[in-house]
Each structure stands twice: as structure tokens, then as C-alpha cells.
Amino acid sequence: MVRGLRGATTVELDDEKTVLAATEALVVEMAEANRISPDDIISVLISTTKDVTSTFPAKAVRTIGGWTYVPVMCTHEMDVPGAMPLCIRALMHVNTDIPQRLIQHIYQNEAVKLRPDLQK
Template sequence: MSVRGIRGATTVEHDDAKEVLQATESLVLEMAESNQFKPEDIVSIIVSTTVDVKAAFPAKAIRSIEGWTYVPVMCTHEIDVPGSMRKCIRVMMNVNTSKKQEEIQHIYQNNAVQLRPDLQKQQ
């Protein structure tokens, strides 16, 4: 068993609390399903948002998922680089798993698929 980092990102159309929470929940649930882990396997989660996402804490969505209450989650803002993607939510999960690094499925949704096309699942 090793600790592996699992990347994920999504975007929202509007800085709206409901939209931020729904997008975050959708992302982390797909990350868990694609990589076949349970909440108790998670060491910690860091969530970052671009500075234009401030209507809600994405961590609230994660803590609200059934069984995820005790997962350690922290939110922060991304560096505001000129020309970078807007309204983006990024997730870094550290998970105990027996998977090899190259077996990890990194998940990108909505406009965030542009961030790392090299890590997209083979369809």
C-alpha cells in the first residue's frame, strides 16, 4: 500500500454557491469511482479555486457526502496567473492504495479537460 496523489479539476459557469458545491461533489465522486477507493482510504484533500470562485467553500460539498464527514479537507486559492483558466476548482487527493502511479485515473470535467489532456482517460 502506498499514498498516491489523484488530481482532478472542473469548472463552473457562474460563481454561485449551489453550482460550486454540485460541481465539487460530482468531481470527487467520479475520482473515487474511477480509482475504486473509499473515504477511509483518503489521507487528505486539498481543494483550490481560482480567485473568481468565492461563493462557497468546496470543502463543504465534500464533507456533506455520506461517509465523507471525517475526511480532512482544506481549501485555498490558486495563484492568479494572467491568462489562466477562470472559474476553476482543482482537487488533489492523497489516497492509500495498492495501485501503481500509472494506474491512477486523474479526472477532469467541463472546461478543465483542457488543463491536462495527456492525463485523460482513454475512451
């Protein structure tokens, strides 16, 4: 079964080290919370708000041990007035037997405000 795992985080400033660390922490927690190994991951789509331009967040994913061959792509979010700034979102497509209702979507830092209904 293919499932989508969602996640988001924010950074306090747009610099390469901060963006890469936040992205790595997000995708690692997404995988660990759902007991997903890199071999289970079909692809990861990462988006950022327009104010995150210091680096490609996908670079962080490619450097995680065992994740070298996971397909990753970056894009920008829609620029909607009032949107949360400095936000990094991830959509991970995975092979898993976990029922949809039991998937744990991960929201970190200020991004917890995006989906308070998914917080446990």
C-alpha cells in the same frame, strides 16, 4: 502506498449551489474511478481560481455520505495571467495499491483542456 489523485472542473457561474454540485461530482468521480473508499482517503486539498468566492468547496466534500471525517482544506490558486477562469482543482491523498501509472486523474468540463495528455 500513498498516492495523489488529481482532478479539476469548471463552473459556468460562481454561486454556492453550482460550486458545491461541481465539487461533489468531481471528488466522487475521482474516488469511484480509482476504487477509493472514504476510509482510504488521507486528505483532500481543494483550490479555486480567485473568481470562485461564493462558498467553501470543502463544504460539498463534508456532506457526501461517509465522508464526514475526511480532512479537507480549501485555498486559492495562483493568479496567473491567462489562467482558466472559474476552475476548481482537487488533490486527494489516498492509501492505495494502484500503481502510479494506472491512477485515473479526472478532468471535467472546460478543465479537460488543462491536461489533455491524461484523457482516456
